[in-house]
Amino acid sequence: MKRQQFFTTLVISIFALISNVGFAVEVNEQVEVSKPAQAVEAKVEKLTAIEYLQLMQAAYNEKNYEILYLNGLQNQIEPKQLIHGVIDGKELSYFRYLNGVMRESLQYSGKVSYFEQGAQAYTLESAQDRSVFANIANFDYSIGQNSYEYIILGKGRIAGKRAIAIRMISRDDYRYSYVVWLDIDSYLPLQLDTLDKSNIILEQVMVVSLVVTEQVNPWLEKLSQQQLPQVLHLNKPSPGHASLWKVNWLPTGFKVVKDDLHNLVMKENEPVSYIMINDGIVSVSIYISTKKIALAEKQKIIQRGATVLYTSQKNNIEYNVVGDIPVITAKRLIESITRVQ
Template structure:
């Protein structure tokens, strides 16, 4: 009996060691992918597949004398482009004036985890090697990125064995349903891309928008529960046009997914427990007393509902925490939303 027990414990220890080694290997692969995506000169032509649409895009990246250049182009419909030159990102969208902002992040449909902080994400996600496959004509390693707490979505990533660039990403819900896909059709890694991209330095782009300085604010509500890893960002207060309804909102992010909480006075348009889910995006409303709470973001409906119901209101006021690019700091932005 003692021999059997020792054998079982030894087998269990071996299984644990193998799982730990695979997780470490998967994390190392993602770190290599992250480094390659920031240092190589490359072009990715891919399609973003959603439930009711397919969007073709091309993304080019180059590092010229330590200066990062990136260019995303939408290949169908009106002209739409996002250009990054160092820490300045410019947006060219139909129906609005082009503008630039000071930022190291492009708000655009890029292949997920392209510029994510893998070390930070490893605190809240498990990285699991799933084996080898083939994507865009190249051998790839498949990695599953799954939340440790089960409160958010997962990703399946196909990482090119030669370049370490991501060639495919599937967003998967907790039932295993694929909500959207990024699939590379063709890609190239060569120095000529750097020569081509260096021309962006000579392109005349709109000046950087100067945002007003943030001010400390307080509010009568706070979120009682959020999944581990989500950090609060700017707290906003504004009036909705036409109906003059005052709304406060705060965004949360874990570096991979985002959601926002909106709080306003209850009125005749408020809906108790209203739920809308479209692909990755969930909208969950909840009425508590004379307040309407709405959670909108890239999270499962169950998580959105839990967050909305956790919001508490105080008779006085509480300081809302927020994160700025310089660290933790309460901020506010008052105005009117168009």
């Protein structure tokens, strides 16, 4: 409750800031469809929790919209902006931080371009959606029923919109639970809370302004026609250079999506075994290398919001697990790792 009050107070205090942000930060009431209260109530009763989540997916990927949102993490608040559009059947997303040094990115046609004040702009080839709410907007909710239970919590009001809350309850202790708030009219996400098993909010993303339009933002369309910065080609592992280790246990719904050898700066030229697992919402990275220095117990668990960095050292080997998972999951993953024979 105190955290929610804090967010509410903050929203009021930053309106002076966001009023000068430029386009995409004011609610445009003309784009909303006025509906009788009875019709809205009927729609709420008619849809199931999973149907709401699936409609949210479609809206997030197919609609033209502009959102201003707050990213809350350990009492630190970061205002950000996302503009999304669909041009010739392809999604385009523009993202920027609103405070501090200018940081922007543009995702379009399988590439992500990064722009930061004082640094050379560059482009990476990536099909991964890196925008806000992307994890829940690209999740397979039908398959996800093996890992989560979906229930409707109730209705409320967020960013001036009538909203409905859907809770995704983890069926085990190896992942977090979530509460997703959706706009009843557009089905777009308005808030996402990440909760641990004690129902403590670890991270929160909350929209403070949402504008949905029929046409793509003209400025966004212009961006799609601009020449992007040069593509930066990263060194990729050679074929056949798989990790020297394997994970023998995975939480329900997770699968290995990468398995190779990395060269990390901190390990000089020594190859590091790298394994990535993913359940459609969360990606977890596992690094395995020879131990360089001994760590104190307090250095072995670092947690910031939902993200944990867990380090374990056994004999001459060091294991590092990074991801939005509980510590118990990181521990069990490491305990299951064995060397490839």
